[in-house]
Amino acid sequence: xxRCLLFESCDRCLGEWVEESPxxxxxxxxxxxxxxxxxxxxxxxRTHSSSSxxxxxxxxxxxxxxxxxxxxxxxSCFVFxxxxxxxxxxxxxxxxxxxxxRKKAFANPEDALRHGGLQYHRDDPYVERCRRAHWNDLExxxxxxxxxxxxxxxxxxxTVARLHFVVFxxxxxxxxxxxxxxxxxxxxxLAYTVAQIPCVSMAVQILMAVTTxx
Ligand SMILES: N[C@@H](CCC(=O)N[C@@H](CS)C(=O)NCC(=O)O)C(=O)O
Numbered sequence: 257x258x259r260c261l262l263f264e265s266c267d268r269c270l271g272e273w274v275e276e277s278p279x280x281x282x283x284x285x286x287x288x289x290x291x292x293x294x295x296x297x298x299x300x301x302r303t304h305s306s307s308s309x310x311x312x313x314x315x316x317x318x319x320x321x322x323x324x325x326x327x328x329x330x331x332s333c334f335v336f337x338x339x340x341x342x343x344x345x346x347x348x349x350x351x352x353x354x355x356x357x358r359k360k361a362f363a364n365p366e367d368a369l370r371h372g373g374l375q376y377h378r379d380d381p382y383v384e385r386c387r388r389a390h391w392n393d394l395e396x397x398x399x400x401x402x403x404x405x406x407x408x409x410x411x412x413x414x415t416v417a418r419l420h421f422v423v424f425x426x427x428x429x430x431x432x433x434x435x436x437x438x439x440x441x442x443x444x445x446l447a448y449t450v451a452q453i454p455c456v457s458m459a460v461q462i463l464m465a466v467t468t469x470x
Contacts, residue, residue, distance in 0.1 A: 330417045331408040337421040338401050341428055345393045348432065352386040359383060389435035392448075393428065400424055400455055407458040410465040420454035427451025 355361075361380030362368040368377035404421060412420075427450040434444035 329414055330412065331405075333414065333418050334404045334408045334421055337425040338404060341397050341400070341425060344429065344432060345390065345397060348386060348390045348393065351436070352383060352390065355380070355383050355386055385435065385438070389432055392431065392435070396448075396451065396455070397428065403455055403458040403462065406462050410461060412461065420458055424451045424454045
């Protein structure tokens with residue numbers, strides 16, 4: 257019996273890593289679906305309420321474990337920027353609602369009636385601007401959420417992946433600011449184009465990663 261380098265003991269019971277051995281294998285045979293070819297270990301746990309032992313088969317492959325951690329870091333980085341962008345979209349929605357109230361321009365007659373009369377069931381140029389900013393986010397951030405999630409699984413380097421996510425994030429923030437504050441052209445278009453670059457790059461890399469399966 258030997259401790260694995262990756263040993264983590266459970267804080268409630270004494271989890272043990274047990275090297276593959278004929279005796280242990282006999283007691284806890286690998287599941288029929290087990291196709292692992294590298295060295296295997298059994299992770300045994302004494303169940304808390306009784307002295308019986310439960311066990312599961314796990315691969316002992318340190319390089320693969322390291323890869324999993326790296327992939328997880330990349331995915332976490334993606335999630336961080338993805339969620340910030342979703343929050344940014346929520347903020348545009350809140351701004352749109354506030355502008356509707358301030359300008360008395362309601363999309364629905366019942367809202368107009370509640371706020372003064374049917375004459376306020378009308379369009380407003382700035383409300384429309386907010387809506388276009390929001391719509392443009394939908395057109396671009398939703399594809400990013402799809403591409404970024406898949407791209408994170410293709411094993412890019414963390415630095416390169418972060419660069420993709422940060423460039424997209426900053427591009428979209430500048431796009432929103434340029435749209436809502438009607439900044440001088442071509443600020444908004446430039447921000448849009450800059451944000452598209454990492455998306456195109458991710459799409460190409462994903463296609464290259466899966467092209468053998470086409
Ligand atoms: N659906 C967009 C497609 C192209 C696009 O997203 N262009 C950027 C840069 S010019 C933009 O901000 N378009 C304004 C918008 O979608 O409201 C459009 O109609 O313009």
